[in-house]
Amino acid sequence: MNLAQIRDDLEGAWWHYIRVNDFSFLQTIPDLSDLQMNEGDILIHKQIKEGERFPTIRYHLIKNKKSLIIENEEVKEILANKLVEYVKKNKSLPFACKVVKFFKNGNAQVNYSPTQYDNFALKINPKAHKVENLQSFFEGLKSDPNPIKPIKTEKEPPLFKDQWIIRSSADENKTYIVTKNKDGSFSCTCPHHVFRKAECKHIKQVKKSLS
Numbered sequence: 001m002n003l004a005q006i007r008d009d010l011e012g013a014w015w016h017y018i019r020v021n022d023f024s025f026l027q028t029i030p031d032l033s034d035l036q037m038n039e040g041d042i043l044i045h046k047q048i049k050e051g052e053r054f055p056t057i058r059y060h061l062i063k064n065k066k067s068l069i070i071e072n073e074e075v076k077e078i079l080a081n082k083l084v085e086y087v088k089k090n091k092s093l094p095f096a097c098k099v100v101k102f103f104k105n106g107n108a109q110v111n112y113s114p115t116q117y118d119n120f121a122l123k124i125n126p127k128a129h130k131v132e133n134l135q136s137f138f139e140g141l142k143s144d145p146n147p148i149k150p151i152k153t154e155k156e157p158p159l160f161k162d163q164w165i166i167r168s169s170a171d172e173n174k175t176y177i178v179t180k181n182k183d184g185s186f187s188c189t190c191p192h193h194v195f196r197k198a199e200c201k202h203i204k205q206v207k208k209s210l211s
């Protein structure tokens with residue numbers, strides 16, 4: 001599927017992909033014009049709008065080979081269903097999932113946190129998912145690694161006209177966003193820049209690629 005042709009009210013190339021059958025998470029999509037997806041998979045589109053610090057987010061569900069905009073709540077419902085299916089089949093927790101809480105009414109909360117910015121709190125209801133006891137259902141289960149490895153590209157893809165995704169050299173599952181501001185200065189979402197206002201290596205990398 002060609003992601004560049006998918007329309008919502010956001011612009012730019014900042015997309016993530018969740019393969020729902022195994023909770024694979026692709027943080028950077030190397031070629032937007034050609035992403036292989038299955039029915040029921042989820043795309044996340046983000047854009048930091050001008051003057052805003054946090055991204056606006058849109059969720060897309062792949063249905064009948066088309067993309068359908070859905071709400072965050074629907075994403076969580078889909079993932080909750082898939083999580084229970086996955087545990088029944090594999091006897092392990094999917095990638096980036098952690099059981100965080102059991103409630104008195106028998107429900108459980110499982111967090112799916114594929115990156116430091118992306119977190120989905122999944123509510124599991126034993127009756128709805130035909131599980132007798134969630135505590136024993138989840139007991140002792142470990143979370144699997146990301147089934148799809150981040151795909152390395154020669155150059156990190158440009159996110160938008162003046163924004164770039166830079167992969168962390170320390171942890172390939174982490175990426176940072178470098179923005180060229182209107183006044184010509186650069187900012188980055190990494191802690192080194194955010195907390196110390198330093199010109200981090202991500203900014204240097206972008207500047208180098210522009211020169």
Ligand SMILES: [Zn+2]
Nearest residue numbers: 188190200202
């Ligand atoms: Zn940085």
